[in-house]
Each structure stands twice: as structure tokens, then as C-alpha cells.
Amino acid sequence: MSTVSRNSLKRSLLELECHFTWTLLKQDADLDSLEKRIENRTEFFTKNNVSNYNLLAYVCHLKNSNEEALRNLQKAEEEIKKNHPDEIPRRSLVTWGNYAWIYYHMENYEEAHTYASKVGNSCKKLSSTAEWKSEFPEICAEKGWALLAFGRKYYERAKNSFENALKNDLNNPEFNAGYAIAMYRLEELSYRENNDVSLSLNPLKRAVELNPTDTSIIALLALKLQTLNRAVEGERYIEEAMQKTPDLPYLLRYAAKFYRRKGEMDKALEILKKALAVTPESAFLHHQLGLCYRGKLLQLKRATRYPPEEQVKELIRLATFHFKTATVEKKEFFAAFMDLANMYTEEKRYEEAEETFQKAIQIHILFDDDKQEFCYHYGNFQRFHRKSESEAIRYYLKGLKIENDSYARKRCGYGLKKLLEQRIKRCSEDATDFGTLGFIHNLYGEKHEAIECYEKALELCPDSEDYLSALCELRLSISS
Structure with missing residues (x-):
């Protein structure tokens, strides 16, 4: 193929709607962990496996x-033929786009x-307008899941992609589920801030109403109600979900989280062990187990002034084991590394704590709140x-000094x-102590206290231009 033809092909590939054109960057994901998660999903969720195989x-x-990528695309095609025999061209657009890109990279x-031509020809048949991409909500939804x-x-x-899908199919259970999950995850981040x-x-x-059999969504609704101090209502949903799919690991992990947050550590542990038997390599489950054992340790220390030493040691050992396993299963699991470092600190294993803190950072x-979390815990360690x-x-x-308004920054x-x-x-x-305290007071809007601190800092270090400049700015802001 000539250079001109190759450039023309590349331009047509860039027009396709598929994973290769959705700006999903390699550096933003732990690929090994992501691959395991998708493989687990193909085992337990049969409905959305076209999307799973395409992403895989x-x-x-x-x-x-x-x-291996081509083998997964073949599986996606098999799923389309089995589940959508009357809509093969429409349902295959993303799969064919991925085929085109992979063959391009294989030269x-x-x-x-x-494959690029198959997509183009199918789109012409499926749509009479040039803006065909926006007419296929399934593509918007698949982009959202990816x-x-x-x-x-x-x-x-992801939230925006599901919103676009819903514009064309407002009552679609899958699109509503995707939108709800995206909203929930965004709010979990907001909760940290x-x-x-x-x-x-x-x-x-709405997602639960449209698909009352999707117990993982029911569990997220329960967790949201718990966050909003409606735990009794949330627990009814959890119990209902566990009756419907008692062995689904994606439900069990959220149910365990619900009971851990409620303080019922033994019940949470029982549920987590059941889920772990099904997906033993789940970093999420091991991390949750570690959190439960740590929670039991805190409960024990609160309950008695002199908790039994052997019991304390065993809870620390179990928490440490599961946090460490989580970091092995998922190399980029920041929260697990931080929890492991703090657990080593609890055991006075300071060299291992130091090493783990460094791995975390x-x-x-x-993200900024992760860095602030590190600074707080590592500051405490020091x-x-x-x-x-x-x-x-x-x-x-x-x-x-990281300008991100999070709970970790406040701490x-x-x-x-x-x-x-x-x-x-x-x-x-x-002088540095007074200058730094002045900076904090100024940050919190306590200007008079900040002035006092900077004045004291200048007494101790009269030549500091930084303290003098900060003091002048503060005095001007009060007088103006």
C-alpha cells in the first residue's frame, strides 16, 4: 500500500466510533487489573458481553x-449473532471499527x-443523514461503559455518553444503569471533597425501577441511601437483593461494604469470604477484608482499655495480609498501599512502612486528593x-499547598x-513556625491572627522579604 493510500486509510479509521478513537489512554489504567476485572464480568454478566469483549x-x-485482541473480537461477533441476529450490522459497528484498527496496527x-468499509457501508444503509453517529445510542452507551x-x-x-444514549432511548434499562453508576461514582469523589x-x-x-433484577444497582442504591442517613431503607434493598442473587460477587462486595459502614464487621466478613470464594483474585475484596479486620481492631480498642494482646495481634496480622494481597493483585491500588503502610506502622514495622509509603507515592x-492523603498520613508517620x-x-x-478542596487537605x-x-x-x-502558622491563618481567612504571626516571624527574621510582603498584603486587605 502506498503512503498516500495508507494516510487515506488512517483518516478513515479516525472517523470510526470505537475504542481506538475514544481517547482511552494506556497510562490511565492498571491494564493487568483491568483485564482481570473484564474477564470476571464476562463470566458473571452475560447481557453486556459484546461491550466486555470489545473492551477486552x-x-x-x-x-x-x-x-488475543482478535480472538476477543471474534467472541464479540458470536455474542452479536446469538443475541441480536436481526441487528447484526447495527450492533457490529464498534466491533468492526476495532477490527479495522487492530489490523492497521498489524500492518x-x-x-x-x-472492516473500515464495512462500517461505512453499514452506516449509509442504516442512516440517511451525515450525522449517523449520534443516531446510535448503543454506541454512546458502549463508549460510556469503556x-x-x-x-x-x-x-x-462517561456520564455525558450515557446522557447522549438516553436522548434517543429514555427508558432503556442498560443506559439508565450506566448513567446512574457514572453519577454515583462522581458523587463518591464529591463525598471525599x-x-x-x-x-x-x-x-x-430509576435504574432499579426499570430493571429490578439488576442487584448490583440495587446495592448501589442502598449505599447511597446509607450515605444520606436513610440506612434502614437502604438495608431493605440490600436484603432484597441478597435474596435474588445470593452468590453474585458484584452484589456481595457492595453488601459487605454496607454492613462494614454500619459497624457490623462480622456480617461484612462473612459476606466478603463468600464473594472471595468465587473471585479469589479480587483486589477490591481483599482490601475490603482488610478494612473489616482493621474496623474490628478499632472496635476492640474502644471497647476495653487493655484489649487482649493475642486478639490485637491476630487482627493486625489479618488486616496486613489482606491489604498486602490487594497491592499484589492490583499494582496501582493507592488506598490499599496507604492502608498497608499504616498497618505496618501499627505493628512498629517502620522500615516496611517507609517502603510501602514510597511505593504509594x-x-x-x-490525583490531587490522593497526594494530599499521602501527605497527611506520611506527615503523621514522621x-x-x-x-x-x-x-x-x-x-x-x-x-x-495543593489547591484541591478535599477532606485530606483539611486534615x-x-x-x-x-x-x-x-x-x-x-x-x-x-521564625518559620510563626510564618507557616501565619500562612495557615491567612488561608482560613483569619487575617488578624495571620498578621500577629507574621509580625512575630519578622521579629525573629527581620530580613525576610516573604514575611514582609505577606504582612503588607494582609494589612492592605484589612484597610481597603
Whole structure:
């Protein structure tokens, strides 16, 4: 094929609606973990397997396994023939688009052109307008599911994709489920930032109403009700769901989370062990087990002043084991690494804690609130266990300076303020302590307290242009 023809083919490929044109970036996903999750879904959810096999093909391509990618596309085709025999061209558009791209990357340009042409010809037959893409809600929905699978960076786009699908098919159970899940996940992130978390309630209710057999959605509705302090109502949904599909791991994981948050650790553990028997390599389940054992440890310590040492050791051992297993099964599992580091700290295994903290911060898929979470916990580790107040201050301050309004940032600010006040109470003559405390007061809008701190910092360090500049700005803001 000539260079001109190849460039022409590439242009036609870029017009296709498929995983290769949806900007699903390799660096934003833990591909090994994602591959396992999709494979599990193909086993337990038979309805949406065309989407699962298409996504699995794309993930295989990203892992440089194009032959395996083609095998998954063949499975997608088999699913289409079995479940949609009267709509094969319409239902195959994404699959054929993926075929075209994979053959292109394999330098089999003839096959790539054949599949690109199949998409183009089918679209002409299926639609009389040029804007054919927007007329196929199934493609919008499949894009939404793929975006959800690639993680939180993509949740807003996923929500928009499901909204587009719903414009053409308002009562479709699958589209409503996807939209509700996207809304729920976005609000889980908002919850970490103390924002309103009630907008997903009605979409979840609507999804359950349209498909009362989808117990994983019922479980999400229960968790949302629990978050909104309607736990009694939520528990009725959980119990109903567990009667319908008592062995579905995707329901069990959420049911366990519900009971863990309720404080019923033993019930949550029982459910998690049942789910683990079905999907033993699930990082999510191992992490939840670790959280339950840690929860039992906290309950034990609250219940008695001198908890039995052997019981404490066993709970720490179990929590540590499951957190560590979660990090093995999912190499980019930030929360599990942080929980494991804190559990090592609990055992006074400080070298292992240090090593685990460093692994956590080196994960390449980190968001601002993750970095703030790290700064808070690592600051605590330095302050209370390494006895290094200067390092604790450095990390609390680093977390505070990341301009993202999260709960972790508030904790960094609280920890830093308390530590500085303690140091000053001990008659600290360090200008930096007063300057940093002035910065915190100013950040919280406490201008008079900030001025006092900067004045004291200048007394101790008269040549500091930073303190003088901050003080002048504060005085001007009060007088203006």
C-alpha cells in the first residue's frame, strides 16, 4: 500500500466510533487489573458481553497482544449473532471499527480497509443523514461503559455518553444503569471533597425501577441511601437483593461494604469470604477484608482499655495480609498501599512502612486528593513514629499547598496548625513556625491572627522579604 493510500486509510479509521478513537489512554489504567476485572464480568454478566469483549480486545492491544485482541473480537461477533441476529450490522459497528484498527496496527492494511468499509457501508444503509453517529445510542452507551472502566479521570465523560444514549432511548434499562453508576461514582469523589452527594439518588431509583433484577444497582442504591442517613431503607434493598442473587460477587462486595459502614464487621466478613470464594483474585475484596479486620481492631480498642494482646495481634496480622494481597493483585491500588503502610506502622514495622509509603507515592495514576492523603498520613508517620517534627511540617504543608478542596487537605491543615501551636507553646523561637502558622491563618481567612504571626516571624527574621510582603498584603486587605 502506498503512503498516500495508507494516510487515506488512517483518516478513515479516525472517523470510526470505537475504542481506538475514544481517547482511552494506556497510562490511565492498571491494564493487568483491568483485564482481570473484564474477564470476571464476562463470566458473571452475560447481557453486556459484546461491550466486555470489545473492551477486552482493546486492552489486549494495549498490552501488545493483537492476536488475543482478535480472538476477543471474534467472541464479540458470536455474542452479536446469538443475541441480536436481526441487528447484526447495527450492533457490529464498534466491533468492526476495532477490527479495522487492530489490523492497521498489524500492518494488514487490506483487512483494515475491508472492516473500515464495512462500517461505512453499514452506516449509509442504516442512516440517511451525515450525522449517523449520534443516531446510535448503543454506541454512546458502549463508549460510556469503556470510559467507566478506565477510571475516575473518565467518569464525567462517561456520564455525558450515557446522557447522549438516553436522548434517543429514555427508558432503556442498560443506559439508565450506566448513567446512574457514572453519577454515583462522581458523587463518591464529591463525598471525599465534602460536596453535595444526593444527585445520583433519583437516577439510581430509576435504574432499579426499570430493571429490578439488576442487584448490583440495587446495592448501589442502598449505599447511597446509607450515605444520606436513610440506612434502614437502604438495608431493605440490600436484603432484597441478597435474596435474588445470593452468590453474585458484584452484589456481595457492595453488601459487605454496607454492613462494614454500619459497624457490623462480622456480617461484612462473612459476606466478603463468600464473594472471595468465587473471585479469589479480587483486589477490591481483599482490601475490603482488610478494612473489616482493621474496623474490628478499632472496635476492640474502644471497647476495653487493655484489649487482649493475642486478639490485637491476630487482627493486625489479618488486616496486613489482606491489604498486602490487594497491592499484589492490583499494582496501582493507592488506598490499599496507604492502608498497608499504616498497618505496618501499627505493628512498629517502620522500615516496611517507609517502603510501602514510597511505593504509594510512586504510583503513576494519582490525583490531587490522593497526594494530599499521602501527605497527611506520611506527615503523621514522621511526627508520631519517626519523631521528626520538621519532616511532618514539610509534608502537612505540601498537602495543604495543593489547591484541591478535599477532606485530606483539611486534615493536613488541622495537623499542621496543631503541631505548630504546640511548638510555639514550648517557646519556639523559629521564625518559620510563626510564618507557616501565619500562612495557615491567612488561608482560613483569619487575617488578624495571620498578621500577629507574621509580625512575630519578622521579629525573629527581620530580613525576610516573604514575611514582609505577606504582612503588607494582609494589612492592605484589612484597610481597603
